[in-house]
Amino acid sequence: MANTPLAVLDLVPISSGSSAGQALRNSIDLAQHAERLGYARYWFAEHHLNPGVAGTSPAVVLALTAAATSTIRLGSGAVQLGHRTALATVEEFGLLDAVHPGRFDLGLGRSGGRPTPAGRRPALVGATAVVDGRTPGGLKIPAPFSFEHLLRSPRFALHKKLLTQPGAESQPYDEQIADILALLAGTYATDDGVEAHVVPGEGARVEVWILGSSAGISAEVAGANGLRFAANYHVSPATVLEAAEAYRAAFVPSAELARPYVTVSADVVVAEDEATARELATGYGLWVRSIRSGEGAIAFPTPDEARAHAWTEEDRALVEDRVDTQFVGSPRQVADQLETLREATGADELAVTTITHDHADRVRSYELLAGEWSRR
Numbered sequence: 001m002a003n004t005p006l007a008v009l010d011l012v013p014i015s016s017g018s019s020a021g022q023a024l025r026n027s028i029d030l031a032q033h034a035e036r037l038g039y040a041r042y043w044f045a046e047h048h049l050n051p052g053v054a055g056t057s058p059a060v061v062l063a064l065t066a067a068a069t070s071t072i073r074l075g076s077g078a079v080q081l082g083h084r085t086a087l088a089t090v091e092e093f094g095l096l097d098a099v100h101p102g103r104f105d106l107g108l109g110r111s112g113g114r115p116t117p118a119g120r121r122p123a124l125v126g127a128t129a130v131v132d133g134r135t136p137g138g139l140k141i142p143a144p145f146s147f148e149h150l151l152r153s154p155r156f157a158l159h160k161k162l163l164t165q166p167g168a169e170s171q172p173y174d175e176q177i178a179d180i181l182a183l184l185a186g187t188y189a190t191d192d193g194v195e196a197h198v199v200p201g202e203g204a205r206v207e208v209w210i211l212g213s214s215a216g217i218s219a220e221v222a223g224a225n226g227l228r229f230a231a232n233y234h235v236s237p238a239t240v241l242e243a244a245e246a247y248r249a250a251f252v253p254s255a256e257l258a259r260p261y262v263t264v265s266a267d268v269v270v271a272e273d274e275a276t277a278r279e280l281a282t283g284y285g286l287w288v289r290s291i292r293s294g295e296g297a298i299a300f301p302t303p304d305e306a307r308a309h310a311w312t313e314e315d316r317a318l319v320e321d322r323v324d325t326q327f328v329g330s331p332r333q334v335a336d337q338l339e340t341l342r343e344a345t346g347a348d349e350l351a352v353t354t355i356t357h358d359h360a361d362r363v364r365s366y367e368l369l370a371g372e373w374s375r376r
Contacts, residue, residue, distance in 0.1 A: 004342055005040035006373055008366065009077050009234075009265055009353040011047060012055035016299040016357065020054040024061065026359045031065045033363050035072035037370040040349065042069075043077030043107060049159055050297035052287070059092040066100045075105025077230065077351070078211040082111050082170050083163035086179035087198065094201025102205040107230065108180070109211045110173050110218050128241050128344050135241070139344040142321035144238040145292075153294035174221050181208065181225065208256075209263075214239040215246030223247045226254020233341060234267040234353055237325040244345045263349035266341055267326040269356060270365040270372075274329040280356045280365075281328045282306045285319045287355070292318040302357045331372035338373075 010030065014023040031042045042065070044058045055061060058076035066074055079089055093106050130141045150156055164170075171179075182188035186202040189195045209228045212218030213236035222229040223246070231243040244262050251260045267284070271277035282303035290298040293315075309315075327337040338350055352369065356362045 004347070005349045006370065007041040007043065007263060007349060007351040008034045008039050009043045009045060009351045010055065011045045011053050011297075011353065011355070012061060013297075013355045014052045014054055014299045015359075016301050016305060018299070023054040024064065026362075027055075027061065028065050028068045029359070030363055030366070031069055031072065031074070034366060035069050037367060038374065039072065039366070039370065041073035041075055041105060043075045043105065043351065045077050046080050046109070046111075047297070048163060049155065050291075052290070052297040052299040059096060062096055062104065063099075066096065066103060072103075073105055073207075074100075074103055075207070075209070076107040078107035078109030078111075078209070080109045080111040081173065081176050083160075086171070086176050086183060087196070090180055090183040090198050090201040090204070093206050094198055094204045097204035097206055098200040104204075104206045105209055106180075106206045107209040107211050108177065128245075130241070135340075135344040137340050137343045139340045140237065140325050141241065142238050142324055145236070145321050150292070150294050155294050155296060173217050174224075177210070177221050177225060184208070212243050212247070215242040219243050219246035220250045223250025223260070224252055226252050226257045228257065228261045228263070230263045230265065230351065231345065231347075232265050233325065233345070234265040234322075237321055240264060240345060244347070248346075261348050262346065263351050264341060264345045264347040265351040265353060266338060267322070268334055268338070268352045268354050268365065268369065269326070269328045270331055270334045270354075270368045271361070272330065272368070274333060277328045277330065277334075277365075279303055280361050281326065283357060284326060284355065285323045288319040288322045289315050292322075300355055300357055331368045334369060335372045335376065339376075 010027050012023050012027045014020055034042050044055050044061045046055060046058050047053045048056055058079055062074050093104055096104050128135050133141055135141060183198050183201060184204060186197060209230055210218050210222035211230045213232045219229060229247040231240050233240040248260045269277050269281040271280055283301040283306040286306045286309050287298060287300050327334045342350060354362055354365045
């Protein structure tokens, strides 16, 4: 297991009673610890209009973190292309690479873009069997969660309005990825032969990743272009198996990658013993509820603040799949669960995301996990 790298995925969470500035300082500090502990890479997610999440611009946070670290790979998990252009994305990461060459992963997501065209999913001939909600190795695969109510929410409409220019329409995702790859390679040209060369950006030594939650266009584009793929168990545990298998089914070797390469994410809280870990994770359900209800992520609550919430059946239905698939426990317990996730998905790498109210507990969780993982 020590040969399977562990990575960190960070949302830059704000704890109740804290501030965005402190959250950023905490994330930079955690990246320094992750570098010392041997984590393979450190990614920042992109989220907007969330009172409890400060990671709105991966490129900006990456610049701050790169200046405070020296060896760990840093990346976006992911830049959301639904409201961005290929050129702006390549320019941003070109700037980062110009100062810290060879250290960045350009993780790309489709959020906010066009709906996936129907009929594009490949047949999944090698998918892991799921019986009574579990794989043969015991990984929990819950029933799919419907995001339709979130897509219809007023907050989602406002989110889209504020992130896009009036009348603008997202470029088809496969075309956008092709443009990014061409701009990085220096081969971009219009149909009538006009070339574009991005400085800085062209020739940047960035590793391009595609992030996806299902067997849709993200998995297909990653595979067809011979790129690395990240499947989100922590966001959509019901569809992680089909996402990974769809990517492998579509994979075509490239100059960058001879065989498929998959990382899989998981929500994790580790402490010296299970009881302590579960106490630290108490606020997770309420935090997920705030996201799934359409309100936006709240500041991460203390255990006492979380226990004060009066739960309804509707609330529990919103969070059940996420709470049931969070890995919480002692170092040995969580490492065992991560091994199960790796075996079920065939992951080449695992990305761990941990949120606790107190920063010291979050750092300790990553320390304990790294120590256990290295002993296996």
